[in-house]
Amino acid sequence: EAQVTQNPRYLITVTGKKLTVTCSQNMNHEYMSWYRQDPGLGLRQIYYSMNVEVTDKGDVPEGYKVSRKEKRNFPLILESPSPNQTSLYFCASSSLLGRQTPNEQFFGPGTRLTVL
Amino acid sequence: EDKVVQSPLSLVVHEGDTVTLNCSYEVTNFRSLLWYKQEKKAPTFLFMLTSSGIEKKSGRLSSILDKKELFSILNITATQTGDSAVYLCAVDRGSTLGRLYFGRGTQLTVWP
Numbered sequence: 001e002a003q004v005t006q007n008p009r010y011l012i013t014v015t016g017k018k019l020t021v022t023c024s025q026n027m028n029h030e031y032m033s034w035y036r037q038d039p040g041l042g043l044r045q046i047y048y049s050m051n052v053e054v055t056d057k058g059d060v061p062e063g064y065k066v067s068r069k070e071k072r073n074f075p076l077i078l079e080s081p082s083p084n085q086t087s088l089y090f091c092a093s094s095s096l097l098g099r100q101t102p103n104e105q106f107f108g109p110g111t112r113l114t115v116l
Numbered sequence: 117e118d119k120v121v122q123s124p125l126s127l128v129v130h131e132g133d134t135v136t137l138n139c140s141y142e143v144t145n146f147r148s149l150l151w152y153k154q155e156k157k158a159p160t161f162l163f164m165l166t167s168s169g170i171e172k173k174s175g176r177l178s179s180i181l182d183k184k185e186l187f188s189i190l191n192i193t194a195t196q197t198g199d200s201a202v203y204l205c206a207v208d209r210g211s212t213l214g215r216l217y218f219g220r221g222t223q224l225t226v227w228p
Binding site: 040105 | 164215
């Protein structure tokens, strides 16, 4: 089954304790992206990757890191989480239309993160 | 500053009504516009639009893009309670490829 998986689905942690949210897709997609969703603010892009070893900042990259060492995986790292990073996080992947623009994105189930 | 504005923010209709959701944008280097539906979980893809004036249809849903006036509309005819969701519009824009900007969404509620 074609899917994007994220782990963990729920996480409660404390300020400053490094954490990683994993994202994996089995569709051989070039493009992967991380979003956070907050009430009233919609989906905001954190980081994205057009292919292996190619990553770029989205609109809200501060406090986050990513890596794309393999095509299928795109982990999101919070080196020192803070309460303002409490949010619902989505990972997504897609093929590229004409190698230029993300096609239909498939979203993972979401990770609800609470930082105390 | 790039903007993607969806209207209305919220809409309540009765089953059978037709609705039109709007997405206007002001961005640099527009490449594509995408519509998603989000129920109480992850967004699911509806349409991708890159060319003006070409309508995309899927069942009771249709969408069209106007690149001159910088907007897109999503139409839903004969609405059903299962259409209740947040509808999100996203634009791929900017000097770097793949940078997506989402609007805040339109909350559609369909009453039986």
